[in-house]
Amino acid sequence: MKKRYLLIALVLLSFVSLFLGVKNIHPLDLFRLSEEQLQVMLVSRIPRLVSILVAGAALSISGLIMQQLSRNKFVSPTTAGTDDAARLGILVALMLFTSASLIEKMIVAFVFALAGTFVFMKILDRVKYKDAIFIPLVGLMFGNVIGSLTTFFAYKNNLIQNITAWLQGDFSGILSGRYEMIYISIPLVIVAYLFANKFTIAGMGEEFAINLGLKHKQIVNIGLVIVALVSVVVMLTVGLIPFLGLVVPNLVTIYAGDNLKKSLPLTAMLGALFVLFCDILGRILIYPYEVPIGLTVGVIGSGLFLYLLIRRKAHDA
Amino acid sequence: MIEAKHLSKSYGGKPVVEGVSLRVEKGKMTSFIGPNGAGKSTVLSMISRLLAQDSGEVLIEGKEIGQWKSNELARKISILKQSNHINVRLTVRELVSFGRFPYSQGKLTAEDWKHVDEAIRYMDMQDMQGKYLDQLSGGQNQRAFIAMVIAQNTEYILLDEPLNNLDMKHSVQIMKVLRRLVDELGKTVVLVIHDINFASCYSDHIVALKEGKVVREGSVDEMITTEALKQIYEMDIAIQSINGNRICVYFT
Amino acid sequence: MTHKWKLGSLAAAAVALIAVFLFANMIGSFDYVFPRRVFKVLAIVMTGGAIAFATLVFQTITNNRILTPSIIGLDSLYMLLQTFVIFAFGSMSLSAELNFIFSIALMMVFVALLYRLMFKREGRNLYFLLLVGLVLGTLFGSLSTFMQVLIDPNEFMRVQDKMFASFNNIRTDLLLFAAIGLALIGLYSMRFMKFLDVLALGREQAVNLGIPYDYTVKRLLIIVALLIAISTALVGPITFLGLLVANVAHQFMKTYRHSLLIAGSMLISIIALVGGQLLVERVFTFSTTLSVIINFIGGGYFLYLLLRENRT
Secondary structure: OOHHHHHHHHHHHHHHOOOOOOOOOOOOHHOOOHHHHHHHHHHHHHHHHHHHHHHHHHHHHHHHHHHHHHOOOOOOOOOOOOHHHHHHHHHHHHOOOOOOHHHHHHHHHHHHHHHHHHHHHHHHHHHOOOOOOHHHHHHHHHHHHHHHHHHHHHHHHHHHHHHHHHOOOOOOOOOOOOHHHHHHHHHHHHHOOOOOOOOHHHOHHHHHHHHOOOHHHHHHHHHHHHHHHHHHHHHHHEEOOOOHHHHHHHHHHHOOOHHHHHHHHHHHHHHHHHHHHHHHHHHOOOOOOOHHHHHHHHHHHHHHHHHHHHHHHHHHH | EEEEEEEEEEEEOEEEEEEEEEEEEOOOOOEEEEOOOOOHHHHHHOOOOOOOOOOEEEEEEOOEEOOOOHHHOOOOOOEOOOOOOOOOOOEEEHHHHHOOHHOOOOOHHHHHHHHHHHHHHOOOOHOOOOOOOHOOOOHHHHHHHHHHHHHHOOEEEEEEEEOOOHHHHHHHHHHHHHHHHHHHOOOEEEEEEEHHHHHHOOOOOOEEOOOHHHEEEEEEEHHHHHHHHHHHHOOOOEEEEEOOEEEEEEEO | OHHHHHHHHHHHHHHHHHHHHHHHHOOOOOOHHHHHHHHHHHHEEEEEEHHHHHHHHHHHHHHHOOOOOHOOOOOHHHHHHHHHHHHHHOOOOHHHHHHHHHHHHHHHHHHHHHHHHHHHHOOHHHHHHHHHHHHHHHHHHHHHHHHHOOOHHHHHHHHHHHOOOOOOOHHEEEEEEEEEEEHHHHHHHHHHHHHHHHHHOOHHHHHOOOOHHHHHHHHHHHHHHHHHHHHHHOOOOOHHHHHHHHHHHHHHHHOOOOOHHHHHHHHHHHHHHHHHHHHHHHOOOOOOOOOHHHHHHHHHHHHHEEEEEEOO
């Protein structure tokens, strides 16, 4: 998997993404856009492309970090309760502070997501049976439990369809003025890159890390904060994109190994590419309507995940 | 007699056991020895139907292992693996009583309880029979499981590294019990064992495996020789005779 | 004797709660209210018992107390079907009978495919089967979400009704059908009951003690799936009920003997459901649903189990 090819594919698909939509804009028109076309570009198409690229890259990286820190290939925001905790947080924000601004909602959701992820890591410590397959099972169950709490409150407040609709991953609602929060992910990704070496070492175990003079707890906490924040930001702007953080890093590490410094940029690019591809697919499948990204990634992602699982089984069986 | 014919097993394309044929004589103690990854435990698992072989066959008293009814086989042959972690909270006596399942299907008769008591006595665990397994040390746990196998009262008793994680005292204790099972009760004991000196001091017959194949087998006198051990372990091992036992000195 | 005493007190509690449920606070004509309450109690006893039994057996087979059979994707598949029916046919929905039978059939086809896939090669890890089921469940969830978003809010209310188990409007013919089904399955599973104590020791011990392991486990898994499918189709999904009652049964009965554990967990399940239904009807006056309460409590209890030093 060469970086070069990924980059070329990314640029090509980005162009496709920009010129795809109900409002017809021909690539040749690029330098003589009408007022209206320019408007469409600036208000809808470019924000959409940017948020796709950022969301794809950031979520994939947060998956990679989680896998490294938990030392389990099948842990990701989807399989560790992070997503569900964030969802609960958003619901709580909706219920308690009805007039809250987006930022306030984000903070509440972030606190929940972080707490959920911490609890999961605590559970990981406690569970003695650390089978690679058992851990994500526990995580998904944990997520289901949090989900049932969400349902409990949502039902009481008649918010079920509301929250379902709002949190379904969907790029079609991305318009300038309503997506900028996603930029918060960019510095987080940079921090992740700066800490890449330390995450790699932390991933080799607490004793190992301490032996090398690393503050293990601190590194883990930084990693989890990044993961929780990215998950919340993406969820609030785009919605839930399941399995992304699981599938992309796994595909990358198969080829590039577990050294984060090396695999992190690849993961970011492949993640962006994957989401971009799924988004374009969703836009052309039932044109002029759209299949939301949550569904396309959900279907393709779970398929890939099952493939990875079976492949892994075939390797050690 | 247990007979294995051309057993093979591979994991993910890697052969672990290749064409192993061997016989286990009745009323003897047979030890499987060999370096790590030789396939000893895999062979033992296949002989005891815990693991299905890719090819070859296992005959128990002339009958293919798959032809036996599970329940009848459980009265003929028992197997104890090295890790015996169970999720259920049981007392020693309750665990041992499970050994009678093949006979009673869970409804124990007075006769069954007699066997349970005897097995507990045999392992010298009367004073701790009411204790829960999770209150006991690793060695005591191991003894409780062996007591269960004794209560199962099978002709053949297969054990996978029964001395694993045990200190010297308990190791010797268990080997003595196994020897008594052979000498006093006429059982056939087969075990996988790492410590060649235990194999040397207690077994009647030794089978050496290496890289998934049987490289050599024979009596203690034939097997515990510098030349044979060189072939098995690729080490020069001096043999000393102490109190009539052949002891391997491989530490320096 | 203490075990008998424990079972006796559970039974007494269950009977007392049922009596309160049946007779207390009777408003309106006896002839109208009473039969309806009897039907509710029957439905509760059946589904509660079936779910408790299925979960206990499932936990024994998997040797794990924090798993429940509801997670292999049956709940999500049921929801997907219900959402699809309303999405596709709108208000002119399927008849209740057809829906019931179709739901069971679909869930069983799913389970059959899943098991087939997993048991094709020997040595497949059971957790692997569960994870595959759970992932497929998440996939079904995404599909349902997609349709739920597109449905108009009025019809969504009908989907929402299906999301939560309810004992309120159960058709008598379906109840009869389910009763016969559950009874037959119960009868068939009797032959495996004596194996359960040994299965709890794990595969190796079970094989050693002469249990036809693969045969038994496959049959039991099918029994478990059937029980869950029937009760889900009858009342709707109650994901965490089984988890709750099976663990409470283990803690309360403190024994390894499944005859006692099963009886205990079924009684606890009935107590939880009748008690919960009383709460929903007479305290919350239907402002929340039974399954939401059960999932809330069951889920919280599950977290407690996970965070406690666990022995798995």
